Amino acid sequence: MLLRQATMADLPEIEAIIRDGRDLLAAQSIDQWQGIYPNTAVLVDDIHQGWTVVLEENHEILGTAAIIPGVDPTYRQIDGQWLTHDAAYLAIHRVAVSAHHHGHGLAGELFQRLFAQIDQADHIESIRIDTHPQNMAMQHIIKKNGFTETGRIDLDSVGLAGVQDFAYERLTAHVQPEHLFQTSLA
Template sequence: MLLRQATMADLPQIESIIRDGRELLAAQAIDQWQGAYPTTSILVDDIHQGWTVVLEENNEILGTAALIPGEDPTYKQIDGQWLTKQAPYLAIHRVAVSSHHHGRGLAGQLFQRLFDQIDHAASIESIRIDTHPQNMAMQHIIKKSGFSETGTIDLAAAGMPGTTDFAYERLTANAKPAHLATTETVK
């Protein structure tokens, strides 16, 4: 298995995996990804920006995620507290694995390969991610992958006002003590 940057040729497989995820969430009565999000235009933009990575085995894409650098507008305000303040971080969004390979621990493997890659990026001090409060499977994977729950965020900046997700952060090997949050509550 290898982790690589996605190309436009991967779009049909990525869309299929996203559709699988949408259907699985619907079957579990979880109101996540039940509208148009993530749209094809978002997936295309992620690929063009160089943000999308895919987990591949034998020329088949098993999983995908968008690894986005810079300040994420949805993470500007949190009801809780991030582990870091003013530190460079990456946000992971649009994580999905193929329904044809459930039970293989692919999401965990995808995260581990991302972490291995990120730990070599000296400027990145943490990784942030969020998920729907009812998405217990993703919450389990996130926590098992070393993330700490930091609070809740509102997805208004992502065009979904009134939608609240659980927020998580994981420090990288490059975290600097000066950038770690204090005990003050940030809102």
């Protein structure tokens, strides 16, 4: 398996995987991704920004995610407390696995390969992610992969007024406890 940056040529497969995720959530009566989000424009922008990665094997895309640097507008306000404050972080959004490969641990594989690359970046102190309160499968995957639940965030900034997701954070491998303590006091 290979984790690589997506190209525009990957868009049809990425859109199919997102549809798979939308259909799976709908079958479970989970309201996540049931509107226009994420739409083609969002996915195209992610690819153009260089944020989309795909997990690929034998020229087949098995999973996808958007890895977004910088200050994420959805994470500015939290009903709770992030593990880090004013620290460089990456946000993971739009995680999905092909319906043809559900139940094979690919979401965990995708996370582990992401962590291996992210942990090499000295300036990134943490990774943040969020999911719908009813999306128990994603909550399980997130927690199983070392994230700590930190509170709830509002999705107003992405046009989802009134929607609150559970928020999680995972420290990168190079963050030392004393550094975390100093950052938290800032």
